Amino acid sequence: MSSKPTLSKANPGTLTAGETGFSTGERSWSESFNMVEHAATALRNANHEVQCHDDSWLTLGASGYILQPRLVEAIPQDDGSMQTISTMEVLHPSHLPFPLFEFQHSMGSSIEESAVRGFEQWAAVDLPVFLELPASKPEACMEFMQELASGNGTGSRTRRLLLGPLQYDQAEAVQAATETEHGTACPCCLLFKNVGFFAPLLEGDEFIAIRLYALRSEDGQALADCRVNGVPWQPGREALQRYVASWPGSGFAYRRQYVVAHTKTAVD
Numbered sequence: 001m002s003s004k005p006t007l008s009k010a011n012p013g014t015l016t017a018g019e020t021g022f023s024t025g026e027r028s029w030s031e032s033f034n035m036v037e038h039a040a041t042a043l044r045n046a047n048h049e050v051q052c053h054d055d056s057w058l059t060l061g062a063s064g065y066i067l068q069p070r071l072v073e074a075i076p077q078d079d080g081s082m083q084t085i086s087t088m089e090v091l092h093p094s095h096l097p098f099p100l101f102e103f104q105h106s107m108g109s110s111i112e113e114s115a116v117r118g119f120e121q122w123a124a125v126d127l128p129v130f131l132e133l134p135a136s137k138p139e140a141c142m143e144f145m146q147e148l149a150s151g152n153g154t155g156s157r158t159r160r161l162l163l164g165p166l167q168y169d170q171a172e173a174v175q176a177a178t179e180t181e182h183g184t185a186c187p188c189c190l191l192f193k194n195v196g197f198f199a200p201l202l203e204g205d206e207f208i209a210i211r212l213y214a215l216r217s218e219d220g221q222a223l224a225d226c227r228v229n230g231v232p233w234q235p236g237r238e239a240l241q242r243y244v245a246s247w248p249g250s251g252f253a254y255r256r257q258y259v260v261a262h263t264k265t266a267v268d
Contacts, residue, residue: 004054005057007070007099008089008098008101010231011089011099011230013070013071013089014070014072017037017055018032019032019033022074031074031111031112033071033074033111033112033115035055036054036055036057036058038069038112038116039058039067039069039088039115039119041119042116042120043119046124048060048127063092064092064093064095065090065091065095066090067088067090067091068091069086069087069088069089069119070086070087070088071085071111071115072086072103074111081108081109082108082113082114083105083114084105084108084111084114084115085104086115086119088102088119088126089101090130095130095133095134096130098229101230102126102230102258103230104119104122106118121167125164125165126164126258128141128164129141129164132162133262138162140164140165141162141163142162143161143162144160145159145160146159146203148203157205157263157265158264158265160261160263160264161259161261162259162260163188163191163257164257166185166187166190166255167255167256168253170249170251170252171218171249184255187257190243190255191257194236194240198210198236198239201228202261205263207260207262208228208262209229210233210259210261211225211228211230212226212240212255212258212259213255214240214241214244214256216252216253216254217252220250224237224238
């Protein structure tokens with residue numbers, strides 16, 4: 001793709017590069033940033049080949065994916081660190097029916113360090129799903145196929161689920177209590193333990209990308225976030241919160257995953 005891509009209207013990320021000033025009770029300073037360069041650094045750290053195009057987009061190796069990293073907000077913290085909220089929007093002329101974006105929340109000593117960390121997380125959790133969408137035998141992702149009746153009831157269709165790698169962490173004190181066949185690192189439980197709530201999305205005809213995030217704080221509070229094609233989805237968030245409350249043990253724990261559902265074949 002040689003022409004500059006257009007960012008989707010729903011994406012709140014607007015900043016690509018520049019310099020911004022900050023002021024606290026103790027000091028004032030400014031920081032420069034270039035989100036394309038920060039994303040390129042993160043992807044190269046993960047051994048991906050990238051090509052930058054001006055200060056607004058990049059292409060990923062030979063895969064054909066077009067990436068648009070953006071800064072939403074940079075928030076200085078009381079301890080001197082920097083929190084960034086960024087987005088990564090993905091476009092592909094054949095693998096994706098429309099652009100998809102997701103948020104990255106991260107921390108670092110500067111905008112650059114925080115943004116790079118956020119994009120590294122995206123490369124570890126979300127990117128494998130995009131790269132294996134065209135694969136006949138995914139390696140990094142877990143694949144499920146389901147034969148469903150067509151909408152008019154006269155044929156069938158194959159619905160494919162692609163579950164990305166599970167990112168997780170938890171306090172060592174509860175590690176032993178949760179190590180079962182479907183324990184902390186199980187890549188299917190975050191979705192399938194709540195599949196009843198997600199079934200209308202998973203079994204439909206539309207291309208659906210789901211971000212799953214579930215966290216138990218150190219004091220036991222259940223927190224969750226669920227986004228469908230980048231947009232908050234309240235039923236999923238509530239289901240994940242209830243799921244967190246069922247986790248064994250106590251103390252800090254979180255799980256994060258990216259899932260895609262799409263119709264692979266249809267026969268009428």
